Amino acid sequence: MTRRWKWDFEDESAEHMARPSLAGSQGSNSATHAHFRRRRGAAAVVVTGLLIVIVVALTGSHHRAPAASPEAAAVRAAVLRASSPSESERHANAAVTSVLAYTPFVREGGGQGRDIALTFDDGPGPYTPEVLSVLERLKVRATFFAIGKMERYFSASTIREVRDGDVVGDHTESHPQLAHLSAHDQHEELFEQILRIELLGGRRPTLFRPPYGSFNAATMRQLHALHLLMVLWSADTEDYLQPGVPTIVQRALTGAHPGAILLMHDGGGTRRQTIEALPLIIHGLRARGYRLVTVPQLLLDEPPPAGLPLRPNLSGD
Numbered sequence: 666m667t668r669r670w671k672w673d674f675e676d677e678s679a680e681h682m683a684r685p686s687l688a689g690s691q692g693s694n695s696a697t698h699a700h701f702r703r704r705r706g707a708a709a710v711v712v713t714g715l716l717i718v719i720v721v722a723l724t725g726s727h728h729r730a731p732a733a734s735p736e737a738a739a740v741r742a743a744v745l746r747a748s749s750p751s752e753s754e755r756h757a758n759a760a761v762t763s764v765l766a767y768t769p770f771v772r773e774g775g776g777q778g779r780d781i782a783l784t785f786d787d788g789p790g791p792y793t794p795e796v797l798s799v800l801e802r803l804k805v806r807a808t809f810f811a812i813g814k815m816e817r818y819f820s821a822s823t824i825r826e827v828r829d830g831d832v833v834g835d836h837t838e839s840h841p842q843l844a845h846l847s848a849h850d851q852h853e854e855l856f857e858q859i860l861r862i863e864l865l866g867g868r869r870p871t872l873f874r875p876p877y878g879s880f881n882a883a884t885m886r887q888l889h890a891l892h893l894l895m896v897l898w899s900a901d902t903e904d905y906l907q908p909g910v911p912t913i914v915q916r917a918l919t920g921a922h923p924g925a926i927l928l929m930h931d932g933g934g935t936r937r938q939t940i941e942a943l944p945l946i947i948h949g950l951r952a953r954g955y956r957l958v959t960v961p962q963l964l965l966d967e968p969p970p971a972g973l974p975l976r977p978n979l980s981g982d
Contacts, residue, residue, distance in 0.1 A: 722750060734758050754830070757961035762873045764964050767895050767971040769885055771960075772897035774967030781925045781955045782963045783807040783946075785899065786836055787905075789819035789826075790932030792940060792959055797825055799943045806818030808896070808960040810836035810874040814856035815932060820865055827867045832959040834872035835859060835893060840933075851887050861890070872896050872960055878979025885928035896960055897979070898928035904939045913942040918949045924967045926960065 719737055727849020751865060764771060774780060782937055785796060788811055794837045800807055809826050811833055816823060837843070838857035846854065859870055873893040875884065880895070887894055927946075957966055958966065 666878070670746035678818050692740065696795065699785045723865065728817035734938065744931045752813075753962075754906065757959065758868075758871065760965035760968065761894055761961050762892075764878040765871075765892065765937075767890060768969065768973065769818065769860050769974075770895040770897060770975055771926070771969050772973075773899040773922075773926050773965065773969065774963045775969050776924040776967060778967050779923055779955050780958045780963045781921060781950055782958055782960045783927050783929065784896070784980055786810045786876075787812060787840070787886055787932040787933035788817075788931035789815050790817070790936070792936035793819060793822040793931045794825070794934070795940045796824065796832075796931045796943065797829065797938065799947075800831070800968055801829060803944065803947050805957045806830050806832075806834040806959050807933065807957075808834060808872065810872070810896075811858070811862065812840050812932065813861040814840075816861045816865065820861075823862065823865055823867065825866075827865070831877050832872065832961055833862055833867050833870060834874060834896065834960075835862075835870040836874050840876045842877050842980055843875055843884050844879045844881040848883040848887065851884055852890075855887055855891055855893065856900060875979070880978060882977070899925045902939075902942075904936070904942070905933060907935065907938050910938050910942045910945070913938055914949065916943045917942070917946040918953075922951065923955075924963065924969070926963070934944055 668741055726959060754824055766806045774782075783805065785807060786809075788796075788809055793809075799805075803918065806829065809823075835858045836856055837854040838861075839854065841854060843851050855873065860866075862870055871892065871894060873888060873895050874897070875895065878897070883884075885895075899922070900917065902916045902920075917929075920927060929943075930936060931939070947957065
């Protein structure tokens with residue numbers, strides 16, 4: 666097993682999906698930039714169309730409209746929720762802004778209370794609905810760091826996350842090691858994912874997690890420009906290696922402490938073990954008196970101290 670992202674669901678050829686070498690990436694990057702520009706223009710058209718549809722729906726008609734499909738109803742619910750956050754959500758969002766004023770990253774909360782944040786990377790994917798079913802059944806809100814490209818196939822899960830009150834953060838458009846990219850390409854990776862989430866009716870992401878823990882000074886400048894707080898982690902279950910359900914549970918519970926941010930995955934490969942481990946983790950944490958919250962709520966309840974040192978890169982390159 667490796668940490669490399671598995672494109673199990675892509676419709677592209679293996680050759681196209683292979684990571685280009687750094688030496689030969691210039692031509693590929695030019696094509697990628699053109700593709701981003703075309704897609705951004707198309708997205709603007711979609712936004713305009715969406716606004717027209719919403720205006721028409723709000724103005725209404727004297728004739729009875731046909732019943733909306735479940736998909737349309739879900740999108741409408743997500744849009745309405747995004748436009749009218751609850752008071753607690755507004756406070757939690759304000760906490761992110763407050764923390765950003767004195768630190769560009771967090772890896773855990775301040776530890777004054779009993780909050781722990783469950784976070785999931787690399788989705789949405791085919792296993793995300795089952796992860797969400799566990800969270801819904803046990804009444805837990807979590808934070809998902811989503812890959813923009815996966816919204817092509819599994820956006821229904823992101824809409825469901827928004828509806829449930831989970832928080833959706835930025836995990837880039839295509840899951841690269843950012844430290845290997847130019848500042849321009851890093852910006853595109855971050856901004857494209859933001860655009861996709863907004864088009865789905867979610868609030869603009871304010872949280873970011875670097876794929877593979879890879880970042881550099883250029884990344885930090887881009888995060889500052891986009892008002893994104895980098896969220897690392899205090900405990901990694903390494904569930905992506907599929908070490909077995911007992912091991913995943915043991916790592917989560919061992920890493921638990923006030924203010925902890927636990928790292929798991931809902932995408933990037935088979936996540937059956939994660940799904941089986943999740944109820945045991947939740948019950949185990951609650952038995953120890955912990956309250957499971959989103960990262961913004963954690964920052965509201967237990968803001969981290971200022972002046973913490975940040976390693977320049979966690980990916981080893």
